[in-house]
Amino acid sequence: MGLPLTRLPVDDWSVRGVAGDSYRVGPYCIAPGCGKPVDHKHHLWRRSFLGGDFYWVTVPFQNAEGFGLLTIRNVVGLCWRHHQDVTGSEGGHQAWCKWDPQKQNFHWLERTPDDKFISIGTFSLPAAPPAEAAPDPAGREAERCPTCGRRKVHVHAEHEPGPKRSAKSWTIKVPDDEEDGAAILNELVEGCAEVFGHDSYSSKLKRYYTVAQALAVVLQNRDRIVAEVDA
Numbered sequence: 001m002g003l004p005l006t007r008l009p010v011d012d013w014s015v016r017g018v019a020g021d022s023y024r025v026g027p028y029c030i031a032p033g034c035g036k037p038v039d040h041k042h043h044l045w046r047r048s049f050l051g052g053d054f055y056w057v058t059v060p061f062q063n064a065e066g067f068g069l070l071t072i073r074n075v076v077g078l079c080w081r082h083h084q085d086v087t088g089s090e091g092g093h094q095a096w097c098k099w100d101p102q103k104q105n106f107h108w109l110e111r112t113p114d115d116k117f118i119s120i121g122t123f124s125l126p127a128a129p130p131a132e133a134a135p136d137p138a139g140r141e142a143e144r145c146p147t148c149g150r151r152k153v154h155v156h157a158e159h160e161p162g163p164k165r166s167a168k169s170w171t172i173k174v175p176d177d178e179e180d181g182a183a184i185l186n187e188l189v190e191g192c193a194e195v196f197g198h199d200s201y202s203s204k205l206k207r208y209y210t211v212a213q214a215l216a217v218v219l220q221n222r223d224r225i226v227a228e229v230d231a
Helices: 080-087 181-196 206-220 222-230
Strands: 016-018 040-043 056-063 066-073 075-078 095-100 105-111 117-123
Touching: 040 080, 075 080, 080 095, 095 117, 181 206, 206 222
Parallel strands: none
Antiparallel strands: 016 056, 040 075, 056 066, 095 105, 105 117
């Protein structure tokens, strides 16, 4: 009996493996609603299709201007159960990550009792940065790391919020078992810092400015967030 094979996200021979840096996946399974720690690194387009171990691929997309190719990540993190589901290791394929060229994201499809696949959610992956990044509209440097896609930090004096202020510490307890709470919070705060334009701050209060603004945004959009959570 042969090894189980992942179903291709799109059966299109224009998909090609692209040489590039590897990267860390996780910390959580990308299956919508899962939230379990990652157990496996999973190639969306399998090695046998690409002819090698590629962390990046070019995929077809479609917009108002026509068709094109987009370079995105090919390796994602899955928990043990969802890895079994997409590879068909037990009982055949129970899940399928399917590429949507119009929306440029993936549908997570799950198998129904009558052998149909229905979408239970979507996920997207960072695109590779262009060879020559254009300036950021807000005037910040837009050069991005080819591994994680995050903007590289360039410290400028004008980004400091002002004279150094007296400060104190405010701590929060986090899990430290199979779930590395500190690493997860660091990743979330750094992502929010980029969104708010704080990623170039060199101040030790950078985390405070970022967390305070993120929480304020949540409260400002309380009604919409509550409606989405209840949906």
